[in-house]
Amino acid sequence: MATLKNQTTCPYCGVGCGVNTTHDGQRIIAVSGDEDHPANQGRLCVKGSALHETTAMEGRLLKPRVDGREHSWNTTLDTLATRLEGIIAAHGPESVAMYLSGQLLTEDYYVANKLMKGFIGSAHVDTNSRLCMSSTVVGYKRAFGGDLQPCSYGDIDHAELMVLVGSNAAWNHPILYQRMVAAKNANPDIKVVLIDPRRTATADLADLHLALKPGTDALIFNAILAALAERNALDAEYIDAHTEGFDAALSAAQTSAGDLAEVARKADVPLADLEQLVDWFCTTERTLTFFSQGINQSSSGTDKVNSIINCHLATGRLGRPGMGPFSLTGQPNAMGGREVGGLANQLAAHMDFSQSAFVERVGRFWQAPNMATREGYKAVDLFEAIERGEIKAVWIMATNPLVSLPDANRVRRALEKCELVIVSECMANTDTLELADIVLPASGWSEKNGTVTNSERRISRQRGLVPPPGDAQHDWWIICELAKRMGYREAFDYASPAAIFREHARLSGFENNRTRGFDISGMAELSDLAYDSLKPIQWPVNEQAPEGTPRLFADGHFFTPNNRARLLPVTPQAPKQQPSSEYPLIVNSGRIRDQWHTMTRTGRAARLLQHHAEPFIEIHPDDARRFQVEHLQLAELQNELGRYRGRIRITDQQRPGEVFIPMHWTRQFTQTGISGSLFAPEVDPFSGQPESKQGRATLKPLHMCWEARLLVREERSIEDHWWTRVPLNHCTSYRLADTEAVENWRDWCESHLGAPSLWLDDQAHQRFRAAGIQNNRLDWILLVEPNAELPDLAWLDTCFDVEVDLDTRRQLLDAKAPGEQATGAVICSCFQVREPDIISAIIEGADSAQALGEQLKCGTNCGSCVPELKELVKVHHVEKSA
Template sequence: MNNTTCPYCGVGCGVTAQVQDQAIIAVSGDSDHPANRGRLCVKGSALHETTGTHDRLLQPQVDGVETGWEQALDSVSERLANIIERHGPRSVAMYLSGQLLTEDYYVANKLMKGFIGSSQVDTNSRLCMSSTVAGYKRAFGGDLMPCSYEDIDHAELMVLVGSNAAWNHPILFQRMTAAKTANPSLRVVVIDPRRTATSELADLHLSLKPGSDAVIFNALLVELERRGQIDRDYVEQHTEGLDAALAAAQRSVPDLSTAARLTDLPQADLDTLVDWFCNTEKTLTFFSQGINQSSSGTDKVNSIINCHLATARIGKPGMGPFSLTGQPNAMGGREVGGLANQLAAHMDFSSAENIDRVQRFWAAPNMATTEGLKAVELFSAIERGEIKAVWIMATNPVVSLPRASQVRAALEKCELVIVSECMTQTDTLELADIALPATTWAEKDGTVTNSDRRISRQRGLIPAPGAAKNDWWIICEVAKRLGFAESFSYTGPAAIFREHAALSGFENNGRRGFDISGLTEIGDHEYDALKPIQWPVNATAPLGTARLFTDGQFFTPSGKARLLPVEPSLPQQQPDKSYPLVVNTGRIRDQWHTMTRTGRAARLLQHRAEPFIELHPKDALRFDIAEGDIAVLENALGRYVARAQLSEAQRPGELFIPMHWNAQFTSAAISGDLIDAVVDPISGQPESKQGIASISALKTVWQARLITVSNATPPSEYWSRVPLQHCTSFRLAATNAVDDWSAWCSENLGRKPDLMLEDRNQGRFRGCSFKGDRLEWVLLIEPDQNLPELDWLDTQFARDSIDQDARRQLLAAREAGSSNCGAVICSCFQVRETEILAAIHAGTDSAEKLGEQLKCGTNCGSCLPELKALIAESAKEADHVSE
């Protein structure tokens, strides 16, 4: 069976892999998986391109020396035991990841909280979903996402808040698009400061002031009361707290004119939103990082839930507050207690009864009794020396956490840093005392839970390379060496899953919403063949449940849902005279997290090949920055250097930068270097959507493209790296003039060019070098940045010899008769902007027709918003010319 699950976003798409000679040679969408129905986005479609053994960590390393597993595991256990003996259990920590499978997460949490006795266990899900967890728990009595993807097919109003689903959850977005096509009366509202690709689907786009989301939903609650739209029978029977929630909303936003002023929105647009919400029962509100990554994210989540509870829009088809999860197993990690304030099976440290229950089930000798430090606090404690050892698994906190440089400094000072990782080149792995080679997507075996509570199997389809091992096995082997062999002698992931399922039902009696006790007796063969299933799975729901709360019963002590009083608050990082610009960070279409995997696939770097700073043309004029300039963002924490992109999709005074680039791919573009360690006081989630900075142009004297067989980075003030199929491409820029390029090549590239052309007056230089008959490097200096595309040049590095005609073409940097091809818009079929524009100018006037002609937009659909935008822009230009 070659069906598995995609390891990227929380949509949880099913994947069918084609395996040949113990390698995955192609992937496609699993047409039987309910999450994606056979479709994959461009990242999922390129999964097989990221599974090679190059750049893989293949052997354990102890203090920089390769060793075998026995020595590595002995070193881990002995050093941990020594630190625990000297400083106590809370001096050791784990930092986990939504990239782990549920079984990995389970044994890690069990070892730390039940047997070592330390609750210092947190996960990178803290950075993306913890405000949703806290909001759901406050409202429903548990971390319970009430909706299902099926609800999209029934909705009549969809509100997307802080979510660029078109790029971040593209398969789900295509389902939304299909629903709108099938039901023309379906309305879509997008609430986002930026005009993103998702906005192309919107009937109404509210470009609000960053951080003011709660104002909108408080205003909506006030208007629901004023217009008599609150469902009094439902509120009376099934909720509590409406009066306090209404009073807080009325104090903060007494009317829509106040809301318009606080959000910087036209009052008429807010009126429209209220009208549509009041008149449309089947309303789905999707929310993601724009809500969660805030210093008041939990309150924002509850302001959304308040409006659904007040109108009974929950527990029925086509309605509810729907959190779009960022990672493939963020929800699975929450189920087993991967967060520092959780135990397991949706229990936490809030009661002695919970602690006792988990301790008895595990027969745990050293049960933690208080919650641990959340992610940002945890790394601060490492820096202060309070935590002496940290074990990091499947994540890259040196890039992803706020105050990234401070995280690096903390790990540099830490007595023991253990890193379980599949790749050799990550910013965090550089700091490891002990490096443990872990399996990755195609080799891992276990389960994940997606955004609509659907448990799916992730299957190991190919052998692990080198000495790489599954994370659950590594953890259990360490546990055995620490003296806990009896409790960690699992025969495989199925055995771990059975224990996890049993704990979910242990002394539950309907008091906890998470319950998969119906899978407790699942056999190994049944586990291997497990089909996607939504929880709960128990005696009353043996086949899973599409949506929760259909009976109006919740998991609070009273059985009623809670409406929470919300006082909207501004983001804590506010611009000032020194740092006048707001910095928003986020994902882009073709990359994932910190690029340790997607950065290996050349086609995933063709849509956006470099880090960038997107700013409004008014700000570009204000700060003397032109399109394509290298620009520098700075604040008191650090700097970010990237290429400027001008866009009216940005609000003036606000910038967008991607979160993906790291020190392996560029000189200085780690977004976390600009974000302060400001967190939500309830959830501990960082305010990653609201940094501040100044901006200035880097006054470069020269810019270049270097294509080379070497991965070594030449010295320059700005560089970015793109791996190609046969070589590596660098973009370079510097502020110091070079008098002799031939000498520069000799010094920095190892030899002078074998062929070269130079125009000193124009500041142009082109040179190339050979090793025997094979091409070694090509250097192109172009002051106007008019650098050719890479397709043809890349193929030349695969040739055993280059004839004289081809050598002359190398200096032109393109095949005879060809020209610059433009940016790739459709990564699936490698369709470039120039081809698309040519078709549009020839009369092709719809995305569907472009698909018929060029195939763009016909696979994953991620590029459809850009295709439609190009059509609209061309039509606007044509109208302008005709005037």
């Protein structure tokens, strides 16, 4: 079959990388970076490079379901319309809600928002972007008069100081991070500062790392603002011409910051390091300040954002190359969702409920019969309203709130009580899907067709290249078909995503008159052909900027009533969740390098689970001794809300008294590893964004009698032990453990797996191995070991793909192929290079990450593993004597 090549956009982080695809019209065969896309210029991270490995039909949701039974789309949508109309008739439109996702395309988002806010009449439409970007939205709106990110990726090439705050860009925005690396390599005089409690991989690039006390970010930026005034480093002309509120902001900063020694003490950073940061900031005009979830996911995240913006406004450092406050967006279309009003306090086209004129304008444009007139519940409040019974029906699209929201156990209880739970999802197994009354199979990446907007306001196309499997349909189609059944045919009779985009573009310019920064009215008349071939473009796109605009505010015009930017007085606030004698540890959560959100996609690619294959708890050596836990031992974090189990990783890159856990694991992959179960639903009072960077817990070791590795051809349910699941290429791997002994392992096999075909019972070494073979094919293999050091899986995985001959049977009980075999952690996921091979190369003379790349290829694709390669060189390289 002939192959085709097309361009599309990656569906992961907010960098918005362009992707070249090779496909045969039915499946994606290969992917590579699009050299013509300005966001990534040909590079892809390991997640993007593995996209084609996540698109198989296996594990996809294929049929609509109502109350557990499969039905046609007609029956399902008729039933959905009838049930929603019944609930609305009995309890009013505000008894219905939607919970959306930054994974949706802009066109999906637009019609969802239009249906709910304009036609059903409920503003209870929120999104998982509430969990990552909403504090930035409010911060930008307060300062600039709109949700307006002022910078461009090209500014990296012009910066002289880059400050990264609460951002592990090396792992979370790796392609953008590599651009920072390239800029510094081209100009070693560029200074890079990392402000983060943890020493993450991003610290590898930093000239200075401030491992601050969690929650003290605003204090540090207030200190910078005060120092700018003290050292005559302000831009008084810019302040006078283009801003307001400076005096109040400076007064608040001076009051809270005091002298630098006091700030250093409160933030728990060396005074010399703080003085160095202040000196660089005061003397470097071309300063870019990148910030991400370490700022946003806070009960005072909005004020932290404004403390950063204050420093840039006070120095006039925005609107010109190489400078500005730069929010690194979490999801591929978090910004696109904000453009169409995906948040509960927003309306489409960057309007909101703050002015009745906005409500009237949007309603008039839509010709909406039931326009919502007040903002709806934000995410945490939304699920609390579901638990109270106030909201009777919730439609969840492309997200997994049972995992991602704080107080995850409460979210589960809320959905269990909800009268009608509707879930649109492309995958067959998610935690949230288990509680759905009506299930709607949706198209996924490479099938969906529409647009996304990345961190630099660049609109790119995600193209539908292959057909959705089974009966899966596009989200925009599902929403519009429901709307037609509810009596709104004329308003939702779109022929394609292009038609939706044109309406979205028209609304952006409707009665705008340069009062709103978001304006793409220049694309309101795009033909279907022009839409299909649309090149990446930065908004605004209108008569003034027909080719798009790389950076905003170059002319000093802002979108406040008086066109001046606002500085805000910021009084730093401590996090709401504080440690106590009962729960003495601070818990931080975040992403890891090779996984995305709740693993519904990345968890399907075997190589993406080889860097970190199970939940873990990173802890400082002092705390490891304090809580009597050992490296790689299983342990449990626990508080009044829930518990989390993971494997201990002892590291001095963690501050004492604090632990880090990954956010990705779900009940589909482990028994007790949902990070959200430990975080209280404390939120920022302005943005409603939860405080997901500071929970609290106590820690106890789990003294396991045994640990085992189980590989099976078909997935099994083994709920009576601790377990984690990892899909491999030819089988599924489980890691098992328990605090109670198994009396007879052969009996255990009979009960859980079937009679073993061969086994080895080495009781002297607490080792048991057994395998089940049917028709000369390996069905399962169990490896019980006395500790966590279990055999490598690569060869065992291949045994499930071949007939098992006599020699292989003998080797199975050794759990390894004949001869030498590399084991150990995969450091470079792109090229599958393992730690032992890297160490061997270092010992033999490779003395740098570059040398390792030349020899083993590791670190030469996305570069995410380069910091780990450098650390291995530092630890294992020994200078040879002359």
